[in-house]
Amino acid sequence: MNNEDETVAALKTERRRLQAELARIDKALLDLNKAPIHFLNWKQKGLEFLEQAGCYSQSALMLQWVFSGAPGTLSSSYLRRKYITALSVALHDLNGQRIIKKFRVPKIQGDFYGLPAWFEQDGSLKKEYYGDTLIRRFPERNLLLKAR
Numbered sequence: 001m002n003n004e005d006e007t008v009a010a011l012k013t014e015r016r017r018l019q020a021e022l023a024r025i026d027k028a029l030l031d032l033n034k035a036p037i038h039f040l041n042w043k044q045k046g047l048e049f050l051e052q053a054g055c056y057s058q059s060a061l062m063l064q065w066v067f068s069g070a071p072g073t074l075s076s077s078y079l080r081r082k083y084i085t086a087l088s089v090a091l092h093d094l095n096g097q098r099i100i101k102k103f104r105v106p107k108i109q110g111d112f113y114g115l116p117a118w119f120e121q122d123g124s125l126k127k128e129y130y131g132d133t134l135i136r137r138f139p140e141r142n143l144l145l146k147a148r
């Protein structure tokens with residue numbers, strides 16, 4: 001048994017060493033392949049998406065749209081997290097400036113965003129801007145969605 005414990009410990013140590021080496025190589029590759037994509041105007045891209053889509057959306061779908069012409073860009077979980085954070089910060093700022101509105105859909109995780117013109121005076125989403133997600137989940141279309 002003692003021999004097995006030593007073998008397991010040695011393998012775990014080797015795995016940690018290899019993971020650290022892989023992280024170092026990934027960082028070096030990212031440093032070599034820095035793309036101008038880092039300088040995107042995330043606020044503009046978020047607004048552009050909402051205007052073209054004509055329907056509310058979550059940031060993950062917006063991000064896919066931004067990179068639809070560059071397949072593979074989001075395959076790196078590191079870059080995906082970096083970009084989703086940048087887009088989320090931009091959307092939060094737009095919401096704070098009241099250029100867009102943020103709201104929640106019951107039983108669906110995460111925030112949704114829409115243009116102010118898509119909302120009634122009481123803050124509920126106008127029914128003509130309900131998207132497929134809402135229609136599929138709530139076919140009766142009489143639920144009230146309030147902007148936050």
